[in-house]
Amino acid sequence: MRVASFQPWSGPYRTPALRRTAILAVVAALHFLLLIMLLRLAPAPPLLAPSVPITVELLPEAPLAPKRTRAAKARRAQKNEARRTAPSTAPPAQTSSAIWSQVIPITREQFAAADIKMAPRPMAQAGDGASQSSQDGNDTAGAGEGPNGEPLYNAQWYRRPTSAELGFYLPPGTPPTGWGMIACQTVPDYRVENCHELAQSPAGSGLARAVRQAAWQFRVLPPRIGGRPMVGAWVRIRIDYSVGGPA
Secondary structure, X not given: OOOOOOOOXXXXXXXXXXXXXXXXXXXXXXXXXXXXXXXXXOOOOOXXXXXXXXXXXXXXXXXHHHHHHHHHHHHHHHHHHHHHHOOOOOOOOOOHHHHHHXXXXXXXXXXXXXXXXXXXXXXXXOOOOEOOEOOXXXXXXXXXXXXXXXXXXXXXXXXXXXXXXXXXXXXXXXXOOEEEEEEEEEEOOOEEEEEEEEEEEOOOOOHHHHHHHHHHXXXXXXXXXXXXXXXXXXXXXXXXXXXXXXX
């Protein structure tokens, strides 16, 4: 009978574990060698030129308001100094004796004669229908009744019409002399409107119609009652004509 020899046990997992360890070591070595080769094959990085250092200094902002204030104070100081040094132009004060020496003494009669209220007042006319001022120089004298019974006053020229303005409306065959009279209502700007024929001479001469047609050019002062102009009141206007034109 044959006796079996004894060998140590080598399990089914011992050899594969050693192999795996060896394979991992070889793979790691290969990766390391490949990395070294890649580093040697890569081009060397260019040398960078040394950079020039830049120094930046931030200056503090200048306070604007104090500078303006100082400049304004300096200008005011210059103006005040110029005023103090400028020569005075004010006239010298006069004493009371010098003032009284320039007063001209007048008598009571001379003072009364110099009163402007006593001076004669000029009286303007508008043909024979001129306005007549009362003694106080304010009221306009009445001249009857207007077309509808309104008070009628004598007119006073603000500006006399020219011969050219009146002559354009004269009818053919106008007599050498004559006159025409109309009544008009005063309106603002010293003008008149709503004029009506009142009378004329010679009769049938057409002079009143000529005055009425030319009245849009007339400029008369409105009547004054109590010193107040009565715009809208009626006035009487008469124009005298002669051989040489309107009188």
